Amino acid sequence: DVKVTQSSRYLVKRTGEKVFLECVQDMDHENMFWYRQDPGLGLRLIYFSYDVKMKEKGDIPEGYSVSREKKERFSLILESASTNQTSMYLCASSLLPSGGAGGTQYFGPGTRLTVL
């Protein structure tokens, strides 16, 4: 079974702090994704990566950056956390591009981040 793990289930940070969210997958997947999920808005794509050191902006990249130095690890960075970044953050990976017929995404358990 594919396993996607995230570094924390719950995280509380203060405004202005730099925040790192880590995601690791164990199935040698090329594609990795970071989403945030907010009530009434559903899942929204922040960034994705289709290869090591490659990254693409999603729908809401402002205030975030990412790093993918190794194939199995994809990090989301909040350079200066703000209260409007309080949310559930979900990481996912897929073997094939997600839009195609083979691109099932496997999700991590999520990190609930609160910024005070």
Added chain:
Amino acid sequence: KNEVEQSPQNLTAQEGEFITINCSYSVGISALHWLQQHPGGGIVSLFMLSSGKKKHGRLIATINIQEKHSSLHITASHPRDSAVYICAPGGADGLTFGKGTHLIIQP
């Protein structure tokens, strides 16, 4: 951008009832995913389909590509089916997620 509409937004039913959740989208796609999210956050992929119908246990998913519509059915519903169900059409730009249907099955 694909516009995705799910209905109903909320559904409460009694154990044993037949459940239908609908998903419509605006832009042609190559495949559509149905996802399940239990309280606590974890999301599991239930189905990926590009035509016709797929069945897995008590769950059935159908898609009509021409009409840009998909349905998820649950037969003999059980309280453990209580979850949020999300449809996600997939195209050249990746997945677009519906806002989800919050399903509660009462004993």
